[in-house]
Amino acid sequence: xxxxxxxxxxxxxxxxxxxxxxxxxxxxxxxxxxxxxxxxxxxxxxxxxxxxxxxxxxxxxxxxxxxxxxxxxxxxxxxxxxxxxxxxxxxxxxxxxxxxxxxxxxxxxxxxxxxxxxxxxxxxxxxxxxxxxxxxxxxxxxxxxxxxxxxxxxxxxxxxxxxxxxxxxxxxxxxxxxxxxxxxxxxxxxxxxxxxxxxxxxxxxxxxxxxxxxxxxxxxxxxxxxxxxxxxxxxxxxxxxxxxxxxxxxxxxxxxxxxxxxxxxxx
Numbered sequence: 001x002x003x004x005x006x007x008x009x010x011x012x013x014x015x016x017x018x019x020x021x022x023x024x025x026x027x028x029x030x031x032x033x034x035x036x037x038x039x040x041x042x043x044x045x046x047x048x049x050x051x052x053x054x055x056x057x058x059x060x061x062x063x064x065x066x067x068x069x070x071x072x073x074x075x076x077x078x079x080x081x082x083x084x085x086x087x088x089x090x091x092x093x094x095x096x097x098x099x100x101x102x103x104x105x106x107x108x109x110x111x112x113x114x115x116x117x118x119x120x121x122x123x124x125x126x127x128x129x130x131x132x133x134x135x136x137x138x139x140x141x142x143x144x145x146x147x148x149x150x151x152x153x154x155x156x157x158x159x160x161x162x163x164x165x166x167x168x169x170x171x172x173x174x175x176x177x178x179x180x181x182x183x184x185x186x187x188x189x190x191x192x193x194x195x196x197x198x199x200x201x202x203x204x205x206x207x208x209x210x211x212x213x214x215x216x217x218x219x220x221x222x223x224x225x226x227x228x229x230x231x232x233x234x235x236x237x238x239x240x241x242x243x244x245x246x247x248x249x250x251x252x253x254x255x256x257x258x259x260x261x262x263x264x265x266x267x
Contacts, residue, residue, distance in 0.1 A: 087243015
C-alpha cells in the first residue's frame with residue numbers, strides 16, 4: 001500500500017510540474033521525488049490527451065472538424081501552459097543556426113522568440129493540425145485514440161533521452177535541477193510500461209495494429225534523431241530540448257499513425 005501511495009505521489013508531482021492541474025497539499029515535494037517522477041511522464045500525457053479528446057468529441061458535435069481540432073489543441077496547450085511548445089521554440093532558436101554549443105545554450109536561455117522558434121512552432125503545430133484532420137477524415141474514433149496515444153507515448157521520449165544522455169547545460173542554474181540527472185533504469189522501464197499498456201488498450205479499443213506500429217516506429221525514429229542531434233550539437237540534453245523532443249515525437253506519432261491507417265484502409 002505504501003508503494004502505491006508513493007507512486008501516486010510521484011505521478012501527482014509530475015502532473016503539478018507539467019500542467020495547471022492543482023494537486024493536494026499532502027503530496028509534498030523533494031528534489032528526489034521530482035527526479036523519480038519522470039517515470040510517470042506518459043501518465044501525465046494520458047491525462048492531457050484525454051482532456052483534448054473530450055474537447056474534440058464535444059466540439060465535433062457542434063462545429064466543423066477544423067474548428068473542433070483547433071479547440072482541442074488550444075485546450076491541451078492551455079492545460080500545459082505551452083510548456084513543451086516553449087521548449088520547442090527555444091530549441092529551434094538555439095539549434096536552427098550554425099552557432100557554437102555555448103552560443104546555442106545562451107540563445108535557448110533567452111525568453112524572446114526568434115525567427116527559427118516562430119517557424120518551428122508554426123510548422124509543427126500546423127502539421128499536427130493537418131495530421132489530426134486527416135485522422136478525423138478516417139473516423140472520430142481514430143482521431144481520438146491517436147491523439148490520446150500520441151500525447152502519452154511522446155512523453156516517454158524525454159525519459160529515454162534522460163536515460164541515455166547527460167545534461168548539457170549548467171546543472172547549478174538549471175530551471176529544474178532534479179531534471180539535470182540521468183533517469184534510472186527502473187524509471188525508464190516504468191515509462192515504457194506506460195506506453196506498452198496504453199498501446200494494448202488502444203489496440204483493444206479498435207485503433208488497429210498497423211496504425212499503432214506506424215506510430216511507434218515514427219516515435220522511435222524521432223527519439224533516435226533527437227538523441228544524435230542533441231549529442232552532436234550540445235553534448236547532451238537541456239530542459240528545452242526535452243520539450244522539443246516531446247513535440248516532435250507527438251507529431252511523428254500522429255503522422256505514422258495516419259500513414260499506416262490509410263495504407264491499411266482503416267475506417
